[in-house]
Amino acid sequence: MDETLVVANGIGRDFPDGNAGRITVLRDVDCAISSGARIALVGPSGSGKSTLLHILGGLDRPTSGRIEWPSLGSFEELRPRQIGFVFQSPSLFPALTAGQNVGLPMILAGERDAADRTSALLLDAFGLAELADKLPEELSGGQAQRIAMARALAIGPKLILADEPTGQLDSTTAQFFFDTVLNRLENTGIALVVATHDDAIAARMATRWTMDHGWLRSGPYRSKAT
Numbered sequence: 395m396d397e398t399l400v401v402a403n404g405i406g407r408d409f410p411d412g413n414a415g416r417i418t419v420l421r422d423v424d425c426a427i428s429s430g431a432r433i434a435l436v437g438p439s440g441s442g443k444s445t446l447l448h449i450l451g452g453l454d455r456p457t458s459g460r461i462e463w464p465s466l467g468s469f470e471e472l473r474p475r476q477i478g479f480v481f482q483s484p485s486l487f488p489a490l491t492a493g494q495n496v497g498l499p500m501i502l503a504g505e506r507d508a509a510d511r512t513s514a515l516l517l518d519a520f521g522l523a524e525l526a527d528k529l530p531e532e533l534s535g536g537q538a539q540r541i542a543m544a545r546a547l548a549i550g551p552k553l554i555l556a557d558e559p560t561g562q563l564d565s566t567t568a569q570f571f572f573d574t575v576l577n578r579l580e581n582t583g584i585a586l587v588v589a590t591h592d593d594a595i596a597a598r599m600a601t602r603w604t605m606d607h608g609w610l611r612s613g614p615y616r617s618k619a620t
């Protein structure tokens with residue numbers, strides 16, 4: 395049965411513009427995410443994708459409107475248990491190995507015993523097992539992005555929010571990696587929202603949300619040609 399994980403109504407977000415004014419980044423955004431959703435969040439750079447993902451993940455608060463997580467428990471419980479977040483910028487802990495980074499959410503959630511095994515299984519599934527003992531500074535940007543996605547998956551959250559997770563991968567590697575992610579999520583009910591500029595990745599998702607100057611338009615995925 396589908397559960398509603400997130401509901402946002404009339405969300406707005408503005409920031410100081412550094413000049414005594416405000417810059418409006420999100421405008422009256424309505425959206426909802428159900429279990430099992432596959433949503434591509436597309437739109438030009440600066441249109442508000444990262445800002446929206448941060449608000450959906452409880453990492454930032456809207457300046458207007460309402461957001462609720464009806465079936466994810468209290469606000470404090472959202473991360474890492476219920477929501478896995480893959481940041482656009484590098485986010486691995488520099489002092490931990492890749493393998494330890496993947497296991498960290500499980501340790502934080504009190505699942506220490508399973509952390510190492512789950513981490514090893516995930517790295518293996520992504521073809522990244524040989525990176526397990528490397529420090530983030532030894533990884534390429536694309537390797538670090540895949541490690542960060544494995545970390546988001548490790549705990550089995552109900553929702554994964556991924557901000558341009560293939561932005562530093564060539565298209566063949568991106569496809570293989572994304573196939574692995576989708577295979578792992580199949581029949582789990584885990585919802586996935588991916589901000590992406592990669593049309594081939596976006597086309598794999600059932601739903602497309604398009605950001606345009608802070609406005610959100612949503613609908614089933616349609617390629618530009620049809």
Ligand SMILES: Nc1ncnc2c1ncn2[C@@H]1O[C@H](COP(=O)(O)OP(=O)(O)O)[C@@H](O)[C@H]1O
Binds near residue numbers: 410437438441445446
């Ligand atoms: N903390 C902030 N302070 C001021 N402006 C911000 C802040 N975060 C984002 N912005 C601005 O909001 C707009 C949208 O940014 P962002 O959500 O990162 O877009 P996208 O992810 O689509 O590239 C940009 O113009 C950006 O400069």
Ligand SMILES: [Mg+2]
Binds near residue numbers: 443444445482557
């Ligand atoms: Mg962004």
